[in-house]
Amino acid sequence: MRKTGLKLTILAVLAIICIALYGLYDIKGSFDYAFPRRMIRVLAMIVTGVAIAYSTVVFQTITHNRILTPSVMGLDSMYMVVQTCIYFFLGSSSILVLNKYFNFTISIAAMVLFALILYRFLFRADKQPIYLLLLIGMVLGTMLGSVTSFMQVVIDPNEYTSLQNKMFASFNNVNGDLVWVAVGILAIAFIYGYTILNKLDVMSLGRDTAINLGINYDRIVMNVLILSSVLIATSTALVGPILFFGLIVANLSYQFFATYKHSVLIVGASLISIIALVGGQFIVEHLFEFSTTLSVIINFIGGVYFIYLLLKESRSAG
Template sequence: MSDKRLWALFISLVLVVAVLFFWNLTTHIAFILELRAIKIGGLLVVGAAIGVSTVLFQTISNNRILTPSIMGFDSLYLLMQTCLIFFLSGLTYAHMPGNLLFLLNTLTMLIASVVLFTFVLKATRHDIQLMILVGVIFGLVFRSFSTFIQRLIDPSEFAVLQSVMFAQFGGINEKELLSALMLLVLVCCWVARKCQVLDVMLLGRRTAKSLGVDYDRLQFMVLCAISILVSVSTALVGPIIFLGLLVSALAHSLMKTHRHALLLPAAAMISALILLLGQALFENLLERQSTLTVVIEFVGGLFFLVLLSKGKIK
C-alpha cells in the first residue's frame, strides 16, 4: 500500500510539473519555457532538500517536532546577508554575482555547521540533545547580533535586506541551480545507500550499536548531509522555516511507515508539490500580493495544529 501511495505522489508531481510548465503558453515560447524550467527546477531542488533534511534530522534526534532550522541555519543566513549589506552597502550587494553569493552562503553555513558538529559532539560524547541546545543558543546569538546591525543600517539599504529575509524563487539562475542539483544528487545517492541503517537508528543509540551499527560515525555523517542540504536550499532561495515540519508530518501521516526508503522520497515529493502548488497559487490567484513563504507558513501552521490536536504527531 505504501508503494502505491509513493507512486501516486510521483505521478501527481509529474502532472503538476507538466501543467505548470506548459500552462498558458502564447508568444516567445522558447524564452518562457527556459524561465519556467529554471523556476520549476529550483522549486523541485529546494523542496527535495528540505524534505529529506527534515526526515533525517528527526531520525537522529528521535523527535518528530524538531527540524534543522532549530540549529540556527536561518539566523546565520540572515546575519550573513545583514553583514554584507552593512559593510558593502546595499548597491554593492545588489550587484554581486549570484554565483559568488550562492557559493559564499553555502560554504559559510556548511563550514559553520561542520565545526559545530565536530567540536560539540566530541565535547558532549555525541549527545545530540546537548548539541541541539547549543545550536539553539547560537541561533539566538546570531539573530540578536543581526537585529543589532539592522538598527545601524541606512533605511534605504534596509529595503534591500528585506528582500532577502524571505525566500524568493524568482532570482534563481541556471548556474546556481546546477550547482545545487549536483550537491542534492550526491547527498541523496549516499542517503539512499544508508536507508536500512537509518531504520536501525530509529531504535535508539544503544540498540543500534548492539546490532553492529557504528552509531557515532553515522550520526556525524548524517549531520553533514543535513548541513549540505540545508545550506544549499537556504543559499539558493532563502530561509523557509516551517515547511520541513509540515512535510514530515504529511509524509508520516500518508505513508504510515518508518522505512526511510519510503519516507525520504515521499517527503521530498510532498515538499516539492507544496512549493509548486503554492507558487502557482501565489502567481495566478493572489497576483503576487504576498510571498510564497507567508502562504506556506500560514497554511502549514494551521495544518500542523490540526494534526497535533488529533494526535497524529507522536
C-alpha cells in the first residue's frame, strides 16, 4: 500500500510540473491576459483526460477485456457523423454550428443514444464472445466513417474547410463556458462513480462470482455503460475525438499499479492522462511549433499499442 501511495505521489508531482510548465513557460505579452487562457486549456485537458480514463477503466471492467474501449466501439465515429450531417444539411451558418451549447448538447445526446442502442443488443445476455463485440464495434465505426467520408466528398468545399476543425481533437480554441459545463457533468458522474467503486472491484472477479456475492450485476453494468458513454461523449463534444487515448492510459495504469482496486486504477489512469495531454500539448506547441496536433500523435502511438495488445491477447488465448 505504501508503494502504491508513492507511485501515485510521483504521478501527481509530474502532473503538477506539466501544468506549471504549460501555464508559465514563455508567456509573451500581458501575463494577466495569457495565463488565464492557458489555464482554461489546461482545465479542458484535465476534464478530457479524467473523463476518458475513468470511462475506459470502468468499461473494461464490465466487459472483462483490456482492449475494448467506448471509442473503439464507435462513439467517436458517431460524433463525426453528427457534425458532418449538421454541416452537410444545414451549413456552417446554422445555429447548431454557431451556438456552441446547442452543438455540445446535440453531440452528447446523439452519442449517448447510439451507445445505449448498441449496448442494449450487445450486452443483453453478457454472453457474446469478446472478439465478436470488438468486431461489431469496429465494423460499425468503419461504416459510420464511410458514411462521413461520402458526405465530406460531396459537401461544399467551403463547408468542408469549416468542418475540418471538428475532425481532430484541439485544445487551442476551447470554449471556456463549455469547459465549466463539462466540469459539472464530470462531478455528477464521479459522485455516482464513487458509490460503486467497491462493487466494481467485485465485478472484476466475473459475472457469476459477483452475483453470488450479492451484486445486482445487470443493473450495475447498464448504469456503468451509461456513465462511460456520457463521459466519453462529453470529452469528445468538448475537444473532438481522440480514438486510442483511453486504451493507452488504462493499460499503462494496469501495468504500473498491478492492482484490482479501482480507486487506485482510476486515479492512476487520470494522472497519466493529465501528464500525457498537458505534457504532450506543451511539446506540440513549443517543440514542434504547431506543425502537428496532439491527437495525431496519440492516435499513431495508440494504433501501434492497440495492435500490440491484440497480438498479446492472441498469444495468451492460444
